[in-house]
Amino acid sequence: MNQTRKHDDQLINSVIRITGYSSILFVLLILFFLLREGLPALASTPLKTLFSIRWYPIEGYFGILPLILGSILVTVVATLIALPFGIGAAVYLSEVAPPWIRDILKPIIEILAGIPSVVLGFIGILVFVPFIRKFLDIPTGLTAFTGAILLGLISIPTIVSVAEDALNTVPNSYRQASLALGATRWQTIWDVTLPAAKSGVLTAVMLGIGRSMGETMAVMMVTGNAATMPVHLNSLFAPIRTMTATIASEMGEVAAGSQHYQVLFLIGIVLFLLSLVINIFASLVSTKSRQRSERLLS
Amino acid sequence: MVYMRRFLVILIILILTAGCTQRSTTDDTPISQSEYIENKGSDTIVNLALAWAERYQQINPGVRISVTGGGSGTGITALINKTVDIANASRQIKPEEMQAAIAAGLSPQEFIIARDAIAVIVNPSNPVDHLTLDQLSKIYSGEINNWSEVGGEDRTIVRLSRETNSGTHVYFLESVVRKGNSDDKTIFAADTLLLPSSEGIIAEVRDNPNAIGYDGLGYITEEVKILGISSPEQPDKYVIPSAETVSNNEYLISRNLYVYTQNKPTGAIKDYLDWIFTPEAQNIVKELGFVPIQNQ
Numbered sequence: 001m002n003q004t005r006k007h008d009d010q011l012i013n014s015v016i017r018i019t020g021y022s023s024i025l026f027v028l029l030i031l032f033f034l035l036r037e038g039l040p041a042l043a044s045t046p047l048k049t050l051f052s053i054r055w056y057p058i059e060g061y062f063g064i065l066p067l068i069l070g071s072i073l074v075t076v077v078a079t080l081i082a083l084p085f086g087i088g089a090a091v092y093l094s095e096v097a098p099p100w101i102r103d104i105l106k107p108i109i110e111i112l113a114g115i116p117s118v119v120l121g122f123i124g125i126l127v128f129v130p131f132i133r134k135f136l137d138i139p140t141g142l143t144a145f146t147g148a149i150l151l152g153l154i155s156i157p158t159i160v161s162v163a164e165d166a167l168n169t170v171p172n173s174y175r176q177a178s179l180a181l182g183a184t185r186w187q188t189i190w191d192v193t194l195p196a197a198k199s200g201v202l203t204a205v206m207l208g209i210g211r212s213m214g215e216t217m218a219v220m221m222v223t224g225n226a227a228t229m230p231v232h233l234n235s236l237f238a239p240i241r242t243m244t245a246t247i248a249s250e251m252g253e254v255a256a257g258s259q260h261y262q263v264l265f266l267i268g269i270v271l272f273l274l275s276l277v278i279n280i281f282a283s284l285v286s287t288k289s290r291q292r293s294e295r296l297l298s
Numbered sequence: 299m300v301y302m303r304r305f306l307v308i309l310i311i312l313i314l315t316a317g318c319t320q321r322s323t324t325d326d327t328p329i330s331q332s333e334y335i336e337n338k339g340s341d342t343i344v345n346l347a348l349a350w351a352e353r354y355q356q357i358n359p360g361v362r363i364s365v366t367g368g369g370s371g372t373g374i375t376a377l378i379n380k381t382v383d384i385a386n387a388s389r390q391i392k393p394e395e396m397q398a399a400i401a402a403g404l405s406p407q408e409f410i411i412a413r414d415a416i417a418v419i420v421n422p423s424n425p426v427d428h429l430t431l432d433q434l435s436k437i438y439s440g441e442i443n444n445w446s447e448v449g450g451e452d453r454t455i456v457r458l459s460r461e462t463n464s465g466t467h468v469y470f471l472e473s474v475v476r477k478g479n480s481d482d483k484t485i486f487a488a489d490t491l492l493l494p495s496s497e498g499i500i501a502e503v504r505d506n507p508n509a510i511g512y513d514g515l516g517y518i519t520e521e522v523k524i525l526g527i528s529s530p531e532q533p534d535k536y537v538i539p540s541a542e543t544v545s546n547n548e549y550l551i552s553r554n555l556y557v558y559t560q561n562k563p564t565g566a567i568k569d570y571l572d573w574i575f576t577p578e579a580q581n582i583v584k585e586l587g588f589v590p591i592q593n594q
Binding site for chain 2: 054056057058059061066125129130133139140141142220221224225226227228238239241249250252253254255256258
């Protein structure tokens with residue numbers, strides 16, 4: 001019996017190890033596939049075409065600049081919207097709210113996280129789009145701003161749950177020490193708890209940014225998908241086209257291996273690189289500040 | 299315990315592989331009592347194809363037809379990849395698609411199954427009732443940007459279009475934006491909104507008095523206003539699209555709708571295509587707002 005138990009243990013151990021390593025394998029496979037399908041675009045399409053400002057693939061215009069800038073614009077504004085709400089809600093849940101309110105709010109936020117983005121997009125078309133057009137008196141409500149609001153809504157639950165976990169790991173002795181020194185509750189939150197949880201909160205923000213950058217369906221439904229260069233101040237209130245929406249709406253149609261197909265994969269590589277940069281930045285920030293807090297603790 | 303587990307693993311593998319072999323035998327020898335036809339492509343045609351498939355399955359219970367949309371290009375790509383039997387397209391197959399199909403060992407056959415008018419639509423509150431083809435072309439290419447330039451209110455024009463994978467988009471580019479001139483390299487203005495669905499276009503036109511859109515006549519609802527369009531030959535004669543004005547070639551922006559098969563159709567696929575040209579099937583065409591073809 002003992003022998004079988006040991007055997008079982010080894011078996012399960014190795015299965016778990018394989019599942020652990022498999023994620024590395026998957027990332028490498030995805031990267032390999034992206035590079036294999038997308039890099040030929042650099043050979044088939046002149047850089048001058050790629051970095052032009054017109055995207056109209058059925059006539060050979062492959063300028064990806066408006067798409068990259070469109071994605072960045074929507075993501076930045078979405079993050080600016082989601083940041084105060086997300087961190088505010090996390091601070092409230094972890095530091096201020098009485099337990100019974102927390103017990104109600106947490107499941108609600110989790111439900112918000114579970115709403116499919118296509119449903120949010122639908123609500124966006126029915127509610128936000130007409131409202132924004134009339135409220136701001138602009139030609140159409142299908143704008144970057146509308147997309148950013150929806151993306152903000154989508155990334156808030158991610159930010160809240162990760163940031164709240166980070167705040168919860170701050171030892172209670174920190175708060176007690178601060179209050180004992182005569183700091184107010186707000187001073188304690190702003191000057192002690194939040195800085196102590198800085199790495200976790202930044203990770204939360206980075207995850208939120210990643211979520212906004214990769215979101216497809218909702219932005220495709222409400223941003224109007226016009227590949228214009230967002231270089232004016234009022235571009236926020238005009239239609240734009242994101243990288244994800246472009247891939248999603250055009251990939252189904254292209255012939256495998258064609259120039260258009262390769263450029264779409266190249267856009268995939270750009271997206272991959274952008275999220276890689278965000279992730280590297282997030283892990284750099286969090287390890288750096290962890291070292292600092294460890295020093296503080298010792 | 300261990301033996302039990304190994305036995306389970308082997309059992310699972312056996313089940314999985316058994317599934318594979320069974321599948322491949324059915325592919326080789328079609329079961330006679332139930333024929334399966336896979337049909338995919340143009341979103342313009344999808345409602346018509348669904349109505350046909352439903353009716354046909356009622357009268358031929360032995361045939362199963364699955365219909366999906368996705369766009370003309372999507373359907374033709376699927377045909378080339380041999381994942382569908384019939385591709386619906388609201389445009390003709392492109393030369394490069396034909397080459398890809400031939401390279402894949404196919405010889406696609408073309409059938410004109412109905413005709414369709416593209417209606418140009420605006421919000422009912424827009425005072426503009428009609429446009430010339432030239433004005434429409436200038437609006438979509440970005441030369442005309444305000445409704446006051448074509449006799450309307452002082453409002454910015456918001457141009458709506460289907461995505462570039464839509465056959466309707468390609469048709470509109472060639473026949474309206476370029477006015478049928480194949481040497482013309484004009485394209486849609488960069489700020490044209492490309493919406494992923496017909497419903498999206500109807501919804502925005504219904505809500506927004508600045509918008510102009512276009513869509514297949516079969517999709518137009520009562521909540522939007524259809525514009526009369528005049529041809530360059532008779533600029534004062536504005537024609538509203540209808541089955542009649544399409545049949546007698548008075549309405550300018552109309553086109554053929556196609557289906558393509560992988561090869562010369564045989565068996566169940568041939569029977570189905572033959573049925574499509576019967577008066578019964580062409581009546582369904584009329585009911586859905588498309589224009590029946592007179593004779594094959």
